[in-house]
Amino acid sequence: DQQVKQNxxxxxxQEGRISILNCDYTNSMFDYFLWYKKYPAEGPTxxxxxxxxxxxxxxxxxxxxxxxxxxxxxLHIVPSQPGDSAVYFCAAETSGTxxxxxxxxxxxxxxx
Amino acid sequence: DTAVSQTPKYLVTQMGNDKSIKCEQNLGHDTMxxxxxxxxKFLKIMFSYNNxxxxxxETVPNRFSPKSPDKAHLNxxINSLELGDSAVYFCASSQVLDASYEQYFGxxxxxxxx
Numbered sequence: 353d354q355q356v357k358q359n360x361x362x363x364x365x366q367e368g369r370i371s372i373l374n375c376d377y378t379n380s381m382f383d384y385f386l387w388y389k390k391y392p393a394e395g396p397t398x399x400x401x402x403x404x405x406x407x408x409x410x411x412x413x414x415x416x417x418x419x420x421x422x423x424x425x426x427l428h429i430v431p432s433q434p435g436d437s438a439v440y441f442c443a444a445e446t447s448g449t450x451x452x453x454x455x456x457x458x459x460x461x462x463x464x
Numbered sequence: 465d466t467a468v469s470q471t472p473k474y475l476v477t478q479m480g481n482d483k484s485i486k487c488e489q490n491l492g493h494d495t496m497x498x499x500x501x502x503x504x505k506f507l508k509i510m511f512s513y514n515n516x517x518x519x520x521x522e523t524v525p526n527r528f529s530p531k532s533p534d535k536a537h538l539n540x541x542i543n544s545l546e547l548g549d550s551a552v553y554f555c556a557s558s559q560v561l562d563a564s565y566e567q568y569f570g571x572x573x574x575x576x577x578x
Contacts, residue, residue: 384565386565386566386567388569393571393572394571394572395468395554395556395569395570395571395572396507396554396567396569397568397569398566398567398568401565401566439505441507445565447565449520450495450497450512450514450519450520450558451509451512451520451522452497452509452565452567453509454499454506454507454508454509456504456505456506457505457507
């Protein structure tokens, strides 16, 4: 029962273009969403988050969009850089439960 | 100056052995977690401790026993290791502040059971 899904296991994008990573969830009780970036042999590092009271949050080159009715969120990276090549995980939580549910990740490759 | 550290980074052991993985965070966070990332790269929560109290136990076999001697440490002890325990184990910590729930992860411990 995978409550958070990232249906694209991999994505390749040219340097300078936009990268769009998608995430779908099934549990309507989730109200906080996060994106993490993971390099090989390292732990995930926090990238950006969004609360369910918002539909967009922006931090530099990274923007997360939340569509609650579709139970869908996406991470936009623009412009993409080779250093962005990593695995990206989305995660979701119901506030106060301390229980983060992670997607299976999308491997992004930014081509120089 | 590592925020969340785990030891050891690699652990190779035989079936039936007992082993421990240590985790320490120097961020002053009050909540710590253990995650397991299996061969399919699925990152799944195992345990969560808040102020040394167990708050999440995700149907993990009781061969796995977390121990939190203080807020900065959450160790994972595994008894009678099985082949299926082979995975990467990540420790993480967080502090809930104004609805900010971001977690800080350690570098992971790759456990191989032979």
